[in-house]
Amino acid sequence: MKSKVEIKAYLQNNDFHKVKLAIVDIDGVLRGKVVSQEKFLSILEGGMGFCAVVFGWDMEDKSYDNVQVTGWHTGYPDFDAYVDHGTMRNIPWENGLPFFLADFSDKEGNGLEVCPRSLLKRIKKQAETAGFLPRFAQEFEWFNFETTPDGFQSGISGNSKPMTPGMFGYSILRSSLKSGFFNDLFDYCQQFDVPLEGLHTETGPGVYEAAIKYGDVLAAADRATLFKTCTKEIAYKHGIMATFMAKWSDDLPGNGGHIHQSLWSKEGKGNLFYKDGQSISETMMQYMAGQLFCLPYILPMVAPTINSYKRLVEGAWAPTTLTWAYDNRTTALRVLQGKESSTRLETRVVGSDVNPYLAMSACLASGLYGIKNKLKLDQPATVGNGYKDFSHGILPSTLQEATTQMKTSGLAKELFGEGFVDHFCNTREWECREFQASVTDWERKRYFEII
Template sequence: MTKDQIIEEVKNSPLNKVKLAICDIDGILRGKVIHKEKFLSVVETGFGFCDVVFGWDAADVSYDNGKFTGWHTGYPDAQAVLDLTTYRKVPWDNDIPFFLADFKSGADKALDICPRSLLKKITAEARGLGFTPFFSQEFEWFNFKETSQSLADKQFSQPQPITPGMFGYSILRATIGSEFFNSLFDQLEQFGVPLEGLHTETGPGVFEAAIMYSEILEAADRAVLFKTGAKEIAYKQNIMATFMAKWNEKLPGCSGHVHQSLWDDQKKNNLFYDEKKAHQMSDLMESYMAGQLHCLPYMLPMVAPTINSYKRLVEGAWAPTTLTWGIDNRTVALRALPGSKKSTRLETRVVGSDVNPYLAMSACLAAGLYGIKHKLKLEVKPTQGNGYENFSNGTLPSSLEEATAKMKNSEISRELFGEEFVDHFVRTREWEVRQFAQKVTDWELKRYFEII
């Protein structure tokens, strides 16, 4: 649809309201519902949105180390501008018109710390080099027979999964909650987030969904909207969905693997494919992978952003711990999937389900482009077998504190993402580390209360 057609359709909507949203640094959609007349008045000029969304954490606690905004600035409005190409109707909310927005710094300049704007900037760089990035994301997440109130009442202890036991790829388990399962597949497609596949994973109440691939910005939009959409559809059926990377130490963690390939500017040729090369992987693909392996230690908080992320990145838990790659190997950081002209791609397996998709895709693309621009060679040998044991290129940082320090002290991160973004993002992760460090956990009470 054209811009004018979209505006006309909203104008003629039987509803008198429109839903708008932006994505904060943690990947949480923050939004509001406005009157249709208000929408029509701001569709060209933009609207004010309190910049506190970049001044507090996921729990709405204000940072004490913020630079961009805080008590020292008075938390003024920032300028947000609607992206009409994101137009959708929300099928589980009376088909209310829905749009995403970007933050601006002044009339024309994108706000450096806005996650969606960062992805647009790096995508523009790729296109300037003659590449069209096609991406997709897949998510694993757990679902429980709980509501926000019931879970709070039991203090987040022993939530009841919607299905019992360990039963991956189960047709039987999917039928237990078939109404929820089918609602996810069908309503998300109506919402413009088509799924390539949906199945149970191994673990009580866990699903995995693969989102259809598309150009990178649309792929990130779909991923962000998938996470919120899945939670909202779950709410409607008294189900609680969680995208925590690791909610239970005894169960597998939840991934958010990112699939990626570069095509020419005509979108006709997959530049990762070369039928004359070993495994049909082009030199470009190898440089792209070399860039990611080189940059991963300095961008890790963007693909593993929480304290909990690193509980997933442990040996033998279907998540990588080493700077490795392999052909169709699920124990390594980078799983190369060479095949046909259409399907050859890279899967970055470090990414967890708790990520901000805009930042995860920005990190993957920027690091890959780094390898291409610096003509890096894929000198690391492909891992055969167990990537937890067979590696020679080092390991990933093992905590958010360590990963954040590496990113903060790296010139590479600034080259990839810019000074303003890195400064802001690092401050938010340092805050996250401090919030956890001062808490007394149940583990500490059980271990030390009586004995020490």
């Protein structure tokens, strides 16, 4: 990591006249700007004002009418934001343009309660205080289409042509069909400090899956968030649009955004989830018990959109029940045993449409809750089809149901703070209202002629 002095010298010596900055909003969307080198050096030392509207509107820039943190009632002032100089990287597909992430916080470093990156930093600190080093990674599935934003907006989105045809997961053949995009994605991500452990086709027309290299939980969330945006930008250069919607078509599997996680000892005792033999550690059992207990009350953080719940259906490679198992892809939690370096938990509820900071916050906070309260993993591992194991409950089936459970939950407020929970749940209620007010293609096809 370069110091501020080293960054200043690097920018000046390499004749960079501009720098790109970004923050992440409640939906996980990067919002940012390009500033001059002179302006950036000033920001690096003293911070900057960033318009509060990024927490006052939705992903379509429609102003919320039900949040308190900002709005017409506050006049949409600036919030204080500070560059995290440790996030510096260069954008290889933009001639090496320097890039930085920023957080919303005060001069003392206290994060804005509704800022997703600040939330994860707070929960990471809780883990470290308890003696843990959380190591996380996220993997994404997504669809790729041969279209442009103009073409997509002017046509019927459902008729967009997939980049490659047919159902052909793990296909060496299909990955060679658009090899320019495939190889640029892998290589550019490496150069952008978003290293991939693997990239392959997944089942479905034009579907890829990428596994991002694991690391410190905050760095992992940075990488996951940047991966989604850089994939879209690289795709643009190849005449392709990438979508991380949880469920693109009712005829095809959805897009998972599974999160892999382990806790390591701050005292050098290694992976605390690992245990010799055929079992798993008590720490891992408590962590899993915490997630299973908390999931019904924090589900919107890992399934944040109306569309998320179209993915969480039986037999579609996404879980519907509160279950766990060893190496079983039908359960909510999948235990992966192996060497100390690879023993971990995979939370499979998470979809590709998430804000990675919120999803990782949810996973980590709920796991820590289980450890703190010494919860027992009393329910046995599911054997066979997890979709048919209803013995320990099912997940909420709509965003409205899930949001109501979270908003009225004292547990969610205990984990994330009342200010965050109120704001986030209000934004999810807004999402539900926007959907309810819209007339869908399904309604037109069903009712236009017949009724």
